[in-house]
Amino acid sequence: MPTIIAVDASLSMLRPVPGRNEHTYLSLATKGIQHLLDNFTAAGKLEHLALISYTTTAELKVDFTRDYDQIRQAVKKIETVDKACLLTMLKTSVSIMSTWGAQNLLQLVVFTDCGLGFGTTSISGFLETYAGKEADPEYAWLRTVANYNLNFICLGLHSDQYFTRALVMYQQLLDAALLKGQLFMTPVKNPETNEATSTPSHKSELGRTAVFELIERLCETSYKSTEVTLKCGSYFRMEAPVLLWPPTTPYEQPAVLGVEAEVRQIDQRIDVCGFLALSDIGSPATLSRHWVLPKVEREKTSRRSAGMAAVAKPAKLTLDTSNPNYELERLEQDIREFYAKDPKDTEESGDDADVTIVLKHSSGPQTEQQKECLCVLLHGALKMENMAALVRVGEKWYGFMYAFTDAKKKSNLMLNILPPGSNVIPWLGDLELLGFTEDLAPGETASFPVRADRRSYSQSSVVWIRQASLQSDVQKVLRHAKKMPDKTQHFYKELNRIRRAALALGFVELLEALAMLLEKECAHLTLNGASNECTVQLQHAATELRKTSNRDIKSTIVPHQKGGVPDASSSAAVASTAGYMY
Structure with a gap:
């Protein structure tokens, strides 16, 4: 999940924390970011992270990367400037996130002391201006931010009236703009007993431990992978807990044919139904794609327990x-x-x-890398056989797992979740009716894959998305023209290919331009002493391109036959060869 870490760099972040003079709000934010990066590193560095600091302007410190050390170093170099402007940061995040599109789950983590700002750029001033103008183009960027998951790490004490008032304004901003977000703050203390409403502890104060607790809550809420059980076959050991990353999101099934709309979640157990060749599955439409990772228990062992484990037998x-x-x-x-x-x-x-x-006997217990892993077995088998595993993720809801190799030649086990239903891959038919080739009756052949006598996708097609592609095709025709009569057939083959493509696209202006090019090439070759046949064929091709009868895409321009007489519109360079018999 792409994540932007935003740090409030206003002057108020330099204030010392009440009761903890050794910390400022900015230093607590730095420690919180370091702890957040530690959690991401322990999870396998799966997140793409970017770092920005914001005041009245927002500055991109580190672009999206998985090298968390860059962010660790950049956080230490953030300097405070002036007042905070949250809206400027949100607008900047839209432009930074634009490279990821709208299909990714985008996260925005903000470390701030909840400053409201001043003047027209303040949150209260924005709410007054925004009321009743939700549909104005000026605020179109807010509809993009509504797709993000906003997480505010609020650094402040509830005894500070300015901080508590700011929390209310931040929540009003989320509600008024219909933004998906959450405010993470320290527990509220009971004014009578001066104790936290939760379990009383020194951790409820605003310090390093309290900030670490906020980060743990953030990771538990927004960055927890989906844990499911993967089962393959009836053998009880071919079953193991796995993690799906990014976490799955609920699917809102629309109301169709009188059936009420419902929100569906995948089951906690994924069953492998069978195996198919990747060429048979192709590239069907999918809802989401996830990494399938084995669940590894990370136990925090003390020095004493580690020493005892060294002498334990497996x-x-x-x-x-x-x-x-x-x-x-x-x-x-x-x-x-x-x-x-x-x-x-x-x-x-x-x-x-x-x-x-x-x-x-070995001197130590078996490590996680040495333990048996169903993911490793399934990934290796699918990669070697070039196949995919059809899995059931819910009632009449399927997906398929396969080995995916990225640009860095690193292979991973992937899960593609299909839309709910059993008939979601048209060329496969009903997924619940698939069987084995051994079940076919004697003399019966499999109806899939469908064999075509002439495959449309195997024919060469003309693509002119860029100017260079069109220029390359025209130059190919001119190269064949210079080598006539040896390349006469190749010349007319390429000429007809360009002509059909131009007519199919409605690009009739290209035919006139190509005719003019052929005439110029004819005059140039005549001056250089080219053969008479070459000049005659070029003039003939230019004339045929201008004829209205050849505007039919089914017609074909054929070479000029021997003994033919060119048109009266021939140039003077070709007129001397009009009566030549060859």
């Missing part, structure tokens, strides 16, 4: 003898232990006739 899987698959389970465990052992951990004993291998 736990051995205990098998249930009453399980009907006990023999298969034991065989699988023996195979796993055989291939998992390290040659350095083995030693030979006995003589040459009877050599036994003794496996030494």
